[in-house]
Amino acid sequence: MTNRKHPPPKQLVTQIPYIKPRAAELDNGLPVYFIEGGTEEFVKVEMVFFAGSYHQTRPLVSYTTTNLLRNGTKNNSREEVNEQLDYYSAHLQLEAQKDIVSVSVYVLNKHLEPALKLFSDIIRLPVFPEEEMRSFLKNQQQIHLINQKKVQHVARTYFNELVYGEQHPYGYRLKPDDFDRVVQADLQQFHRRWFYPGNAFCIVSGRMPYMIEKRIGKYFGDRNWQGAETGEPPRYPMLTSGSRKVHLEMPEALQSAIRIGKQLFNRTHPAFHRLKVTNALLGGYFGSRLMQNVRQDKGYTYGIGSNIVSLLRNGYFFIATQVGSDVSKAALDEIYNDLKELRHKPAGKDELESLKNYLAGSFLRSFDGPFAQSERFKELLVFGLDFGHYDEYMNTLKNITAEDIMECAGLYLNEEEMMEVVAGK
Amino acid sequence: MVRFRKHTLSNGLRVLVHSDQTTPMAAVNVLYDVGARDEDPERTGFAHLFEHLMFEGSLHIPRFDYYLQHAGGENNAFTTNDITNYYLTLPAQNLETAFWLESDRMVGLAFSEAKLNTQKNVVTEEYRQSYLNQPYGDAWLLLRPLAYEVHPYRWSTIGKNIGHIQNASLQEVQDFFTTFYHPANAILAVAGNVDPENVFALAEKWFGDITAGNRYVRQLPAEPPQQQEKRLAAERDVPQHQIYMAFHACGRTHPDFHATDLLSDILSNGESARLPAKLVHDQKVFSEINAYVTGNLDPGLLVITGKPHHGVHIDDAEDMLWKEAHDLAVNATDKRELQKVKNRVEATHTFSESNVLAKAMNLAYYELQGDASLYNQQMEAYARVTDEDLLRVAASTFRKENASVLHYQTQRQP
Numbered sequence: 001m002t003n004r005k006h007p008p009p010k011q012l013v014t015q016i017p018y019i020k021p022r023a024a025e026l027d028n029g030l031p032v033y034f035i036e037g038g039t040e041e042f043v044k045v046e047m048v049f050f051a052g053s054y055h056q057t058r059p060l061v062s063y064t065t066t067n068l069l070r071n072g073t074k075n076n077s078r079e080e081v082n083e084q085l086d087y088y089s090a091h092l093q094l095e096a097q098k099d100i101v102s103v104s105v106y107v108l109n110k111h112l113e114p115a116l117k118l119f120s121d122i123i124r125l126p127v128f129p130e131e132e133m134r135s136f137l138k139n140q141q142q143i144h145l146i147n148q149k150k151v152q153h154v155a156r157t158y159f160n161e162l163v164y165g166e167q168h169p170y171g172y173r174l175k176p177d178d179f180d181r182v183v184q185a186d187l188q189q190f191h192r193r194w195f196y197p198g199n200a201f202c203i204v205s206g207r208m209p210y211m212i213e214k215r216i217g218k219y220f221g222d223r224n225w226q227g228a229e230t231g232e233p234p235r236y237p238m239l240t241s242g243s244r245k246v247h248l249e250m251p252e253a254l255q256s257a258i259r260i261g262k263q264l265f266n267r268t269h270p271a272f273h274r275l276k277v278t279n280a281l282l283g284g285y286f287g288s289r290l291m292q293n294v295r296q297d298k299g300y301t302y303g304i305g306s307n308i309v310s311l312l313r314n315g316y317f318f319i320a321t322q323v324g325s326d327v328s329k330a331a332l333d334e335i336y337n338d339l340k341e342l343r344h345k346p347a348g349k350d351e352l353e354s355l356k357n358y359l360a361g362s363f364l365r366s367f368d369g370p371f372a373q374s375e376r377f378k379e380l381l382v383f384g385l386d387f388g389h390y391d392e393y394m395n396t397l398k399n400i401t402a403e404d405i406m407e408c409a410g411l412y413l414n415e416e417e418m419m420e421v422v423a424g425k
Numbered sequence: 426m427v428r429f430r431k432h433t434l435s436n437g438l439r440v441l442v443h444s445d446q447t448t449p450m451a452a453v454n455v456l457y458d459v460g461a462r463d464e465d466p467e468r469t470g471f472a473h474l475f476e477h478l479m480f481e482g483s484l485h486i487p488r489f490d491y492y493l494q495h496a497g498g499e500n501n502a503f504t505t506n507d508i509t510n511y512y513l514t515l516p517a518q519n520l521e522t523a524f525w526l527e528s529d530r531m532v533g534l535a536f537s538e539a540k541l542n543t544q545k546n547v548v549t550e551e552y553r554q555s556y557l558n559q560p561y562g563d564a565w566l567l568l569r570p571l572a573y574e575v576h577p578y579r580w581s582t583i584g585k586n587i588g589h590i591q592n593a594s595l596q597e598v599q600d601f602f603t604t605f606y607h608p609a610n611a612i613l614a615v616a617g618n619v620d621p622e623n624v625f626a627l628a629e630k631w632f633g634d635i636t637a638g639n640r641y642v643r644q645l646p647a648e649p650p651q652q653q654e655k656r657l658a659a660e661r662d663v664p665q666h667q668i669y670m671a672f673h674a675c676g677r678t679h680p681d682f683h684a685t686d687l688l689s690d691i692l693s694n695g696e697s698a699r700l701p702a703k704l705v706h707d708q709k710v711f712s713e714i715n716a717y718v719t720g721n722l723d724p725g726l727l728v729i730t731g732k733p734h735h736g737v738h739i740d741d742a743e744d745m746l747w748k749e750a751h752d753l754a755v756n757a758t759d760k761r762e763l764q765k766v767k768n769r770v771e772a773t774h775t776f777s778e779s780n781v782l783a784k785a786m787n788l789a790y791y792e793l794q795g796d797a798s799l800y801n802q803q804m805e806a807y808a809r810v811t812d813e814d815l816l817r818v819a820a821s822t823f824r825k826e827n828a829s830v831l832h833y834q835t836q837r838q839p
Binding site for chain 1: 765781
């Protein structure tokens with residue numbers, strides 16, 4: 001008979017197989033990194049610009065500029081761009097975040113040449129047609145209105161405003177008429193000012209086709225591609241006020257969305273890795289205290305979790321869940337209690353070991369394959385870090401104790417300093 | 426091309442292995458051949474509730490997640506109208522932990538009244554979160570019973586109404602396990618940095634002694650051909666109308682499935698596809714538009730859906746969708762357009778092959794359809810579709826008598 005009572009022996013994850021990128025610099029100064037790996041004949045080419053919403057002077061400009069890159073270039077109309085992207089099955093991703101814009105394309109190697117030509121035009125020569133912009137913003141305005149009916153969306157936007165203040169781009173909450181205010185010149189200026197090699201880097205990952213470096217150089221290395229204006233992005237004062245609570249009544253809601261958290265710091269802070277582990281124990285995985293208590297024990301919710309978000313100029317911590325409106329008070333009590341216990345109740349031997357093993361496995365998973373590796377490497381580049389940062393995390397995982405976690409919770413996650421938003425009832 | 430090996434244990438468990446030495450991970454997928462279509466019409470939502478209970482402890486292992494996390498693993502599961510699928514990934518060196526965990530919950534579960542009650546609450550909150558408390562969240566709860574009158578696809582995986590879940594008894598849970606959760610009704614697929622011989626040995630060690638159950642024989646009522654158009658209008662607190670048009674189509678294993686899927690791609694896969702290019706970008710009638718097939722194992726649906734802008738009458742918007750659908754039945758698709766959608770299918774398929782978990786899931790899913798090697802034949806099957814196939818399938822699909830149309834409308838102000 002097989003012995004089912006005891007788990008089979010296991011080995012811990014102690015090493016992460018980094019793929020160290022090969023670095024190159026194009027004639028115009030654009031840094032390019034190559035991450036070779038994978039089993040299938042395709043690559044991802046990603047261009048990152050420091051051009052997020054932090055850099056804009058009017059709401060929605062970074063987002064609209066990024067999303068309209070594909071709506072027509074000096075060489076091709078929107079119809080032609082879309083037809084060719086689809087024909088060459090080039091999967092284009094446009095992401096405008098708070099600090100950066102990422103424009104990437106996944107493409108089969110056999111279609112690389114025409115796809116790169118198109119990709120280069122999209123990035124370098126967009127024309128932002130007025131009519132396309134209006135149509136895009138009108139559709140986005142509709143989506144915005146639908147989102148206002150979603151408790152979790154409402155809670156998230158009010159929470160960011162509480163944490164960073166309504167003047168700060170990290171905290172700004174969109175209003176419906178913001179969609180009417182963007183003008184074509186905003187996009188043209190924003191693109192001229194921030195989308196140039198000196199403000200960017202490029203990562204190519206996957207199975208490298210023949211002469212990849214030369215081909216990237218051909219489409220992105222042009223010396224004439226320079227920024228028209230330079231300079232620092234605007235500076236905004238960071239709001240730092242104490243705990244505040246906002247309750248937004250949404251009478252139709254069957255569930256309430258809860259968001260609790262506070263401003264903290266980003267991954268360059270010495271305590272970041274410890275905070276990451278501390279957060280995981282609280283709400284960072286299925287075995288976490290919040291999940292086990294509020295979902296698995298009380299049945300108040302389908303899911304609950306907490307996270308720490310690293311932004312270039314700051315960072316924050318938050319807990320988020322949706323609970324039945326009838327139990328939102330009870331759920332809040334449980335959440336605050338779990339936060340408090342994080343300071344006082346040491347993780348048991350099993351709890352801590354399970355947490356560490358899980359996080360090490362999860363970290364290994366986040367490096368699985370060239371595309372995952374490129375995500376991790378991008379993170380380092382954005383924050384100006386090197387692989388030592390990830391080694392430190394593995395060291396923290398190895399050495400952190402239950403006392404360290406309680407101390408970290410005491411320093412950074414005091415329940416009395418939290419912002420709280422409840423949207424619903 | 427995903428190379429794999431297959432072995433069937435004496436108790437009927439089918440085991441598939443794909444070895445990929447480029448990853449440090451292993452993915453393990455266990456598919457049970459039971460979905461919402463197998464439920465008693467008076468006890469709907471049961472397959473999905475059961476999926477939750479599979480994480481609440483088995484005969485020898487009180488906490489599934491705890492031990493998996495201990496081995497650096499991560500897992501989840503989903504229930505569809507056709508199947509219940511459990512999957513996990515973990516560092517490849519800890520593969521045996523996955524066998525220990527998955528086999529024990531095939532041997533038997535540690536049910537209790539308390540665990541059942543908690544998961545009833547969790548599922549009720551899931552129902553509220555995903556279906557009721559979301560704009561347009563209940564559209565499929567309306568569309569399914571409109572399109573299907575007889576076949577169990579007429580209810581969603583969450584169930585017809587949440588009362589069915591709340592009334593579930595422990596005995597029913599036990600019976601459900603006995604009927605569906607045994608080796609002959611399951612497929613195990615492993616992909617990643619593993620040795621196939623070792624996987625077969627582990628399968629024998631951990632699953633080999635599980636009693637073979639009685640093979641479940643599925644006898645579902647076939648949906649009779651629809652005779653006339655069906656229409657429904659619903660009013661909800663949403664800022665914009667949405668139109669849903671559902672057409673009966675073939676099942677996934679039917680020879681016309683790939684042509685049907687390509688029709689939906691021609692309509693809406695990519696920004697240059699007909700519906701977004703014409704009706705969103707050019708004519709600006711819709712703000713969002715989509716077309717897709719449900720891809721069920723029994724005959725499924727081809728769905729066209731879109732949100733017309735304010736000021737556009739919902740009937741006029743619907744007419745424009747009909748016009749595009751009819752066009753596919755009358756005018757042959759030109760060569761480049763057909764090649765374009767085939768290129769996209771090829772790329773999507775190739776991208777999915779770069780992920781061990783996707784490979785394990787697909788091997789199990791195609792094995793369920795008869796043979797895991799069907800996964801490797803998909804691209805050829807799409808490549809073979811001709812413009813005549815598209816015309817023929819479009820003509821038989823896009824007919825009024827074959828349509829169920831839901832107008833999901835904004836509430837009129839009182």
